[in-house]
Amino acid sequence: MNGKCDILIVYLYVDDLIITGNCVKMFNDFKKEMTNEFEMTDIGLMSYYLGIEVKQRDDGIFISQEAYTKEVLKRFNMENCNPISIPIEVEKKLSRHVKEGPIDRTLFRSLVGSLRYLTCTRPDILYAVGYISRYMENPTTYHFKVAKRILRYIKGTIDLGIFYPASAAFTWTSKKQPIVTLSTCEAEYVAVTSTVCHAIWLRSLLKELSFIQDESTQIYVDNKSAITLAKNPVFHDRSKHIDTRYHFIRESIAKKEVQVKFVKSKDQVANIFTKPLASKSYRVDWE
Known part of the structure; x- marks a missing residue:
């Protein structure tokens, strides 16, 4: 990395290299160095790789299959x-x-x-x-x-895919919770804590890349009880049985690393990962 804005990312798959970044000079210097060191062939801009099609545009990258x-x-x-x-x-x-x-x-x-x-x-x-x-x-x-x-x-929907705007980071995951919860509020609380941990890790990663976030990361939750529980530092009957590690979210809120906000269920785009939706609700902003 050269300076605060120049980034070069290299992906290695078996004997293939994929190089991307936002600095042309770093890109060309690395490619020249690798060509001098190893016998390599430059196949140009990546447009199809392992079944994934990549379309590069001025405002970002669109990938599809x-x-x-x-x-x-x-x-x-x-x-x-x-x-x-x-x-x-x-x-x-x-x-x-x-x-x-x-x-x-x-x-x-x-x-x-x-x-x-x-x-x-x-x-x-x-x-x-x-x-x-x-x-x-x-x-x-x-x-x-x-x-x-x-x-x-x-x-x-054969032509759908994901559009990554320029200078944007995106990550998503979906998995079952590792513990049994006793209420919807507790299930949402555990899920929010897991999301906060991932957000903190991403903030740390971006900081290493010199992209420091001064503002709090917004976490959208569609359960008001879970939000209240996350913001309440006092332990009471509703939360005393929850494992202490899941209260990590309270410390993150106090440090202003994250901010928990309420969003209506109909506007919660993450629902597409967790439940079947009716056709009128099955909308994704692909671009």
Whole structure:
């Protein structure tokens, strides 16, 4: 890194290098040094890599998997299927105990694996794919139909992807909580604490890159009780059974590293990662 604004990032995959950054001089100097040291071939700007298409623009980068999506649809004979508006029904409840015949495990796992790779640029299918992934051990034709429904959804949204604006950092994750909670408030509180820990880590990482954040990181929560619990330094009956480490959020708020704000559930964009949504709510601002 040279100065406060110049960054060079190098990705290594087996014997391939991907170089990116915001300083042309650093980029050219590194490329020249590597070419002199090793026998390498410059294939130019990256536009397609491991099934991911990259379109560089003046205001940022757009990544998608349109070509890979078409390959997946063709592989499972769904290239001519009728598209639908949501990947999974809102009231859909899957179970291991269904009265339908078994399906070939290899076929089902191949479909799920292909869909999981698509989540690299399609977080809108993350919940649905994670849901059907629970039934790979003994899948049935019922589970296979649910998985193919996701293919029908991506058939109608084949050109979607993620747009990264210039000079913007973006990270997301979705996983089950490691503990059993006794209420919705407690579940939200634990989730917020986990988010705060990740935010603090990102702030520290950006600081190492000389991008210091003076303002508090905004954490949006759609549960007022969890917000009240996070801001209240006094332990009482509602929180005395919660593990002490989950109260880390209170210290972060006191230091003004983060700020917890309320957001209505209908405006909580993170819901797309955690639950099935109706078609009118299934909106993502891709650009």
